[in-house]
Amino acid sequence: MTPALALTLAGLSLIDSTSFGTLLIPIWLLLAPGRLPPGRIAAYLATVAVFYFCAGVLLTLGADAVLTTARAAAAAVPPFTLKAGQLALGIAIIALSYWLEARARRREGAPGKVQRWRAKTMSGSGGAGALMSLALLAALLEVATMLPYLAAVGLIANADLGWQFTGATLAGYCLVMTLPAIVLAIARLTARQMVESLLQQVNDWLTRNAARVMGWTVGGLGIAVALNAVASLLLEG
Known part of the structure; x- marks a missing residue:
């Protein structure tokens, strides 16, 4: 592995470490x-x-086959139909974003059911399985939109590092992804008074805006998909 590749992967992993699932939920x-x-x-x-390690392994092993299959399937569909379907998908995603934001408004001022679940689960009285399910759900929702992660997997797959070093590189990448959250957890355990104020500010903002931010993020994705389809249709027309 070249130093340039190592630095690039380190930078991408640090960007990934700031995602909703790797930092904000922790x-x-x-x-x-x-x-x-x-x-x-x-x-x-x-x-x-x-x-993310298992997803990276699967993507690395099957990247070429998946891309070839996807291109063949797309080539079999008429371009207009493909772009029309993309436009419909974009509109559906935008509608979903409005639904998410409307749900957030309806829940304003409601009792803190989620906060009570957090207190129960993190205190040890609730099952750890719920936390693992939350982690899997967050990762599943984010993996397709984490462009730095997907770019890193592509770089690792193209570097021809050998399967042992590829696995070690992916493991190191995933460790760096969770490193800021690990550091904050250690600080919370050893110096709670020093970090609690900062964490509380972030938590207050998340409590007020997390659902809306999800709606805005989903809406932005839908707009990008729809605009890309419209631009292609106009150019082809």
């Missing part, structure tokens, strides 16, 4: 009241890291 979990069981946050972060 911060929210770290703000659960009471003593923080290290095993609970470790279970969440380990699940995220293992998911």
Whole structure:
């Protein structure tokens, strides 16, 4: 592996470390009241890291085959039909974003059911399986939109590192992805008074805006998909 590739992968992994599933949800979990069981946050972060490692392995092994199949399938569909379908998908995603934001408005001022679930689960009275399920759900929702991660997997696949070094590189990448959350967890355990104020500010913002931000993010994705389809249709027309 060249130094340039190593630096590029490190930069991409640090960008990925700031995503909703790798940083914002862990911060929210770290703000659960009471003593923080290290095993609970470790279970969440380990699940995220293992998911992305396994996804990276599958993508690396099957990247060429998947791309070839996808291109062949797309070539069999008339271009107008393909772009019309893309436009319909974009509109559907935009509609979903409005539904998400409307749901957020309806839930404003409602009792903190999610906060109670967090307190129960992080205190040790709830099952760790719920945290692992949350980690898997967050990773599944994000993996297709994490462009730095997908770019990194492509770079690793094209570097011809050998399967052992490829696996080690993917493992290191996933570790760096979770590193900021690990550092914050250690700080929460060892210096709670120093970091709790900062974490609380982030948590307050997330509590007020997380659902809306999800709606805006989904809406932005839908707009991008729809505009790309419209531009292609106009150019081809």
